[in-house]
Amino acid sequence: MGRSFVGEARRRVGPKRERIRPIVERLKAEHADARIALRFRTDIELLVSVMLSAQTTDVNVNRVTERLFEKYRRPEDYLGVPQEELERDIYATGFFRQKAKAIRGTMAMLLEEYDGQVPRRLEELVRLPGVARKTANVVAAELGDPQGIVVDTHVRRLSQRLGLTRHDDPVKIERDLQRLVPRADWGVFPHLLIWHGRRVCLARAPNCTDCVLLDLCPSARF
Numbered sequence: 001m002g003r004s005f006v007g008e009a010r011r012r013v014g015p016k017r018e019r020i021r022p023i024v025e026r027l028k029a030e031h032a033d034a035r036i037a038l039r040f041r042t043d044i045e046l047l048v049s050v051m052l053s054a055q056t057t058d059v060n061v062n063r064v065t066e067r068l069f070e071k072y073r074r075p076e077d078y079l080g081v082p083q084e085e086l087e088r089d090i091y092a093t094g095f096f097r098q099k100a101k102a103i104r105g106t107m108a109m110l111l112e113e114y115d116g117q118v119p120r121r122l123e124e125l126v127r128l129p130g131v132a133r134k135t136a137n138v139v140a141a142e143l144g145d146p147q148g149i150v151v152d153t154h155v156r157r158l159s160q161r162l163g164l165t166r167h168d169d170p171v172k173i174e175r176d177l178q179r180l181v182p183r184a185d186w187g188v189f190p191h192l193l194i195w196h197g198r199r200v201c202l203a204r205a206p207n208c209t210d211c212v213l214l215d216l217c218p219s220a221r222f
């Protein structure tokens with residue numbers, strides 16, 4: 001895409017501050033079912049699911065946790081078996097050694113410092129072993145108190161295509177989105193982009209002609 005073409009496309013759609021609300025509203029209408037795809041019943045199950053979801057698909061995690069959560073219910077359960085046993089039980093999610101170690105370290109810290117409960121604050125969540133900012137953001141949002149905006153591969157691609165950020169680094173993209181997206185939508189916004197990215201704005205072949213954001217998107221092809 002040439003420079004003048006980019007400039008022309010940006011002028012056509014207008015400033016991002018004016019586009020963000022219609023973008024959010026249209027995506028909410030289009031993907032009313034957009035929500036986290038991981039299955040969990042408790043805060044502990046949420047945390048473990050998100051930790052397991054690194055480098056694999058949500059479908060794969062759900063397949064593993066269906067049995068896992070029958071066997072492990074409380075933080076003590078993850079510490080009550082040898083590490084190798086937990087590794088076997090989560091093997092199919094990949095990186096099972098690192099993940100087992102992180103989960104056990106996290107459960108130990110939950111018991112020692114948080115009375116066995118999952119903390120709510122981002123700065124507390126990121127202290128848990130193996131819990132990075134993205135994991136913490138997902139957990140905080142699902143617990144009803146989003147304190148940041150989750151940036152995964154879909155969120156990054158769509159934010160760039162929609163001209164909401166010029167950055168490539170997830171931390172900088174998140175900062176741009178936090179300035180732009182209304183606070184009340186921080187939790188749902190990533191789900192909207194993820195579902196739109198899976199259904200319409202695919203990585204290799206975006207289906208612009210069927211996209212509800214066609215007139216709001218500087219990358220639209222028609």
Ligand code: SF4
Binds near residue numbers: 161212213214
């Ligand atoms: S118009 Fe095309 S590039 Fe823009 S969000 Fe829609 S599908 Fe993606």
